[in-house]
């Protein structure tokens with residue numbers, strides 16, 4: 001999977017909420033690369049900074065959120081690479097939707113209740129593709145709906161006439177309206193039942209294959225990511241603590257937190273596994289433990305852990321994997 | 332299940348044989364739909380068939396899971412069992428005696444035996460009061476606060492220790508917002524334990540908690556079941572957790588119970604087509620391994636590798652039906668890949684299968700075309 005060229009490279013990204021001494025450091029020193037055509041899963045407990053990262057990358061962060069450092073480099077198919085963080089507001093408007101689109105958490109409740117599905121889809125097209133005729137917009141709206149498995153006769157429906165699963169699929173259709181290169185989905189199926197969830201995710205992976213875009217798929221449910229993503233990055237306390245191919249993480253997690261997560265949920269099939277869980281609770285960002293943020297909960301913590309922050313680095317002898325843990329530091 | 336060395340039992344197999352504490356016999360709950368202009372004068376004003384004809388038994392020292400999608404009637408069952416509202420029809424029996432309490436004294440006596448905890452421990456704890464206040468109040472209501480201040484202090488400490496919030500003095504004077512989600516749920520459980528109940532009804536007790544802390548709460552419930560011989564109803568939408576945590580699992584679909592049996596059997600060899608759809612849809616990392624293997628086998632052996640449940644792609648395939656006008660006959664028939672003619676007209680009764688498993692599905696009728704046999708585990 002890593003053989004395809006990068007489409008998005010995040011480096012040294014930092015995001016705070018608030019200013020000065022009271023600032024909450026929600027995203028810390030993130031380095032992450034999304035490759036063309038891949039599904040990258042971003043996992044972590046609530047409060048670990050996943051949504052903040054998504055908002056920062058798409059420049060949708062609103063006050064008191066501030067990006068305090070880093071670069072987000074976008075590599076178009078043709079032409080020069082650019083830093084999204086340097087874009088002027090009017091460049092940004094064109095950039096969002098057509099290059100990168102975000103379906104945010106709870107999006108299915110953010111459809112405008114007084115407008116039909118048709119008018120919400122065609123509005124996006126009208127705003128960004130002024131050269132399209134009304135008839136073309138209609139046609140595009142219908143084909144977008146059928147793309148996500150909804151028949152075109154639903155175009156005239158209002159959001160309340162659709163089930164949660166259908167509304168979520170309308171949001172995905174909208175995100176695909178301008179053929180973006182990157183789609184970021186923040187907990188797209190958390191509120192849905194498993195049958196619907198699987199259907200939407202299957203549809204999404206099928207679309208990814210047909211339309212060749214890249215996906216960042218954010219969720220707290222790591223079991224879902226293992227099935228539906230190519231690579232997984234795991235966040236804890238605002239940092240990425242491990243990154244590897246989905247199957248590799250499942251078969252052998254290196255970071256004690258990843259290991260704990262994988263041994264926290266019961267498996268439906270196969271032999272009954274022993275579940276260990278993770279003691280304690282996720283960290284409070286306003287009172288972050290020193291050193292490795294996971295050390296108060298880590299069964300393997302040792303001498304350097306409460307003193308120095310481990311950085312995300314390649315795992316010796318394990319190509320393509322990175323981990324931030326003193327157990328795996330190469331010295 | 333490690334159980335106390337039972338006398339050599341005559342019944343073989345896993346069905347739990349603890350004493351039945353609380354039983355529901357064919358209970359139903361219909362909610363009136365809001366009055367609208369259109370149905371104003373209608374004699375048969377429409378109702379929501381939230382729960383229809385549900386029977387279950389909760390046994391001492393045993394966890395019974397009720398699994399189903401949202402809207403399938405799980406919370407309604409919990410509220411009916413807690414007698415927060417009356418049943419539309421059917422009967423509840425506590426320790427074998429029919430019970431129907433209204434408000435007041437009889438309700439309070441019932442609560443002493445049957446306690447309910449909710450999904451959202453934030454919603455059920457008053458943010459302006461400390462842990463001490465909540466627990467003291469519960470102990471007083473159930474006459475378990477003792478006579479002296481010292482008695483009370485001891486009872487409070489014992490409650491917190493029971494839910495592993497130790498040392499107790501660290502938590503007693505905290506407010507709900509000062510605790511983590513997991514700790515709040517522990518306080519809610521401690522408050523339920525203040526009544527020293529025989530039955531604990533847990534409505535999605537871990538759904539709102541972070542993955543890493545769910546297991547701790549489930550282990551706590553199991554520990555309470557074992558040490559206090561509690562009968563626990565565990566309501567969840569996560570069928571995998573029922574496999575690990577419940578002795579018996581019941582599956583709900585659109586207000587009806589469609590399958591039941593011991594948890595390992597129901598999750599590994601689901602008999603009802605709906606349970607099969609549910610288990611094949613649940614996230615399962617092992618599937619990537621299993622799928623690859625199955626594909627390889629199917630490729631070499633065209634007769635084998637029977638495809639589990641056809642994955643539909645139509646827009647309503649994932650949608651449960653309306654409960655105002657539920658489908659006739661088997662409520663799953665509009666989505667069922669195996670539906671037969673009679674499925675649309677006759678409600679299937681429970682058919683008993685091997686080892687205490689049962690399914691409400693016409694496939695298992697004596698005269699059904701031979702094809703059924705519960706699905707084998709795919710891994």
Ligand SMILES: Nc1ncnc2c1ncn2[C@@H]1O[C@H](COP(=O)(O)OP(=O)(O)O)[C@@H](O)[C@H]1O
Pocket residue numbers: 017024026044045046047048049050051052053063064065285
């Ligand atoms: N608008 C805000 N103001 C202050 N803090 C915030 C705001 N939004 C999020 N945070 C904090 O930032 C941290 C990360 O939040 P978020 O990115 O939403 O995490 P996740 O999506 O992983 O649950 C949390 O501790 C949260 O409390």
Ligand SMILES: Nc1ncnc2c1ncn2[C@@H]1O[C@H](COP(=O)(O)OP(=O)(O)O)[C@@H](O)[C@H]1O
Pocket residue numbers: 362363379380381399400401402403404405406407408654
């Ligand atoms: N008080 C009520 N009034 C009207 N309808 C209700 C009420 N409570 C629940 N329902 C309906 O009954 C059905 C079952 O709901 P519920 O028991 O909450 O399901 P679950 O807990 O499985 O999600 C739903 O269709 C719900 O809308």
Ligand code: SF4
Pocket residue numbers: 255256257292293294295296298299300301302305310324325326327
């Ligand atoms: S750095 Fe230390 S505390 Fe952190 S995960 Fe590794 S072993 Fe545990």
Ligand code: SF4
Pocket residue numbers: 603604605661662663664665667668669670671674679691692693694
């Ligand atoms: S009774 Fe008929 S429709 Fe219902 S689950 Fe069985 S086969 Fe399917």
Ligand SMILES: [Mg+2]
Pocket residue numbers: 050051052105186
């Ligand atoms: Mg989030």
Ligand SMILES: [Mg+2]
Pocket residue numbers: 405406407535
């Ligand atoms: Mg419920």
